[in-house]
Amino acid sequence: MAGLSLKCGDCGILLRSVEEAQEHAELTKHSDFSESTEAVLNLVCSTCGKPCRSKTESDLHTKRTGHTEFEDKTLEVAKPISLEVEKDRNMEDAQGESSSSCQPQEMVVPEVDQKLLEELEGMGFPKARAIRALHYSGNTSLEAAVNWVVEHENDADIDELPKVPVNTKSEAAQPSLTPEEMKIKAQELRERARKKKEEEEKRMEREREKERIRVGKELLEAKRIEEDNERKRLMALRKAEKEEERRAREKIRQKLEEDKAERRRKLGLPPEDPDAAKPSAPVVEEKKSSLPVRPATKAEQMRECLRSLKQNHKDDEAKVKTAFNTLLTYVKNVATNPNEEKFRKIRLTNATFQARVGALKGGIEFLELCGFEKIEGGEFLFLPRDTVNKAVLNEAGTELNNAINNPFFGVL
Known part of the structure; x- marks a missing residue:
């Protein structure tokens, strides 16, 4: 039996002629065709007359339009395929093309x-x-x-x-x-284009997110490496500074030892034995005061001085309290601002100072216990910067606060 169609071995579609097979090959790049005795379907819709070449196409038409009646006219249009005739025709066409290719x-x-x-x-x-x-x-x-x-x-x-x-x-x-099918087809095309665009946008967004994550990781890694390098540099710098300080201290110590040995040599003294015990520091005699009884410690001396001041002026409680507050102000100023000379120098002839402290017996003595000394013929009380002792000043402040706040201070 002669072949009624050509069957594509790649996709299985049936084609009516060699021309259709050639068109199909150009569109799909399929090349495996064989002669088949199965005719190409021709299902014609009884309602609108649309021909359908396959059961799938007729089902799609029914889904779109609702038309269910089809007439099978496959045998009416089926005709045998003559491959020889087609070959001869192709050869004639090729010869005609070659003859006309010159023009x-x-x-x-x-x-x-x-x-x-x-x-x-x-x-x-x-x-x-x-x-x-x-x-x-x-x-x-x-x-x-x-x-x-x-x-x-x-x-x-x-x-x-x-x-x-x-x-x-x-x-x-x-x-x-039909117009209805055109509308449905247009809608399907728009929907397909929209989905394709959405998929492409999602793919691009995923690519952009991956790139952002990669760049973020690289930045974090670069920052970590930079911080590690900076930390190592600071550690090396501190180590070098400590080593430099140690060498400087050692150099100063050696210089002091050499100077001390040179002085002993000039005085004709034998070199100092490093194993010999160092002499104890000389005991500095405490400055005598006009008070009849001197406590053993500086704080006790200050307390006794304030008690004597209050006893000597017990009839004027306000003047005693003013003197205590004034002395506390002098002590605080020096303790908080030891580099300011104006707080370490007091003019004894100042009228305000005399009225509050100088005229009261025990006021100047208390300042002397804090380290003040009379200079320039007794015109000023002065506390040298190098003799400022914050521990003594703190003790003085403590004793003054006790004298001011304790109502029984100096009673006995």
Whole structure:
């Protein structure tokens, strides 16, 4: 039995002629075709007359339009395929082309099915794009043209009119889609384009997120390395500073030892034995005061001085309290600002000082216990900076606060 169709070994589709097989091969790059005794289906819709070439296509038509009645006209249009005839025709076409290749051929826009073209333009496609889609999809159906547009929408020449030689003809147009099918198809195309765009945006967003994570990790690693290097540099710097201080102290100690040995040599004394016990520091005699009884410690001497001041002026409690507060002010000023000379120097002839402290017996003596000394013929009380003793000043402040706040101070 002669073959009624050509079957594609790659996808299984049935084709009516060698021309259809060639068009299919150009579109899909399939090359495995064989002759088949199975005819290509031709199911015609009883309602709208649309032909369907497969059961899948008829099911899709039913889903879109609701039409369920189809008439099978497969046997009416089925005809045997003569491959020899086609080969001879192809050879004649090839010979004709070779004979005419010496002359330049006129290029024109190919003819396409006008109904399909109008339907594509009605769906919003530019005319040039619609003609190109119909021509390269085989001018078979609206669905094939739309699929071609979707697959080639990024081509640079998508909106340019195709050109073919004058003798090239397009195949006979197939029945077009109904208006309802056109709307459904347009909606499907828009939905497919939207999904494709969303998928591309998601893919690009994932790529951007991966790049951001990679850059963030690199920045964190670079920052960590920089901090480690800075920490190591500071540690090395501190170590070098400590070593320098140690060498400086050792150098000073050696210099002091050499100076001491030189002085002993000049005085004719024997070199100092490092194992010999060092003599104890000389005992400094405490400065005598006019008070009849001297306590053994500085704090007891200050307490006794304040007690004597209050006993000597017990009839004027306000004057005694003013004297204590004034003395506390002098002590605080020196303790908090030891470098300020104005707080360490008091003019004895100052009227305010005399009225508050100088005229009271025991006031000047208390300042002398804090370290003040009379200078310039007794005109000033002065505390040298190098003799400021904060421990003594703190004891003086403690004794003054006790004298001021204790109501029984100096009573006994």
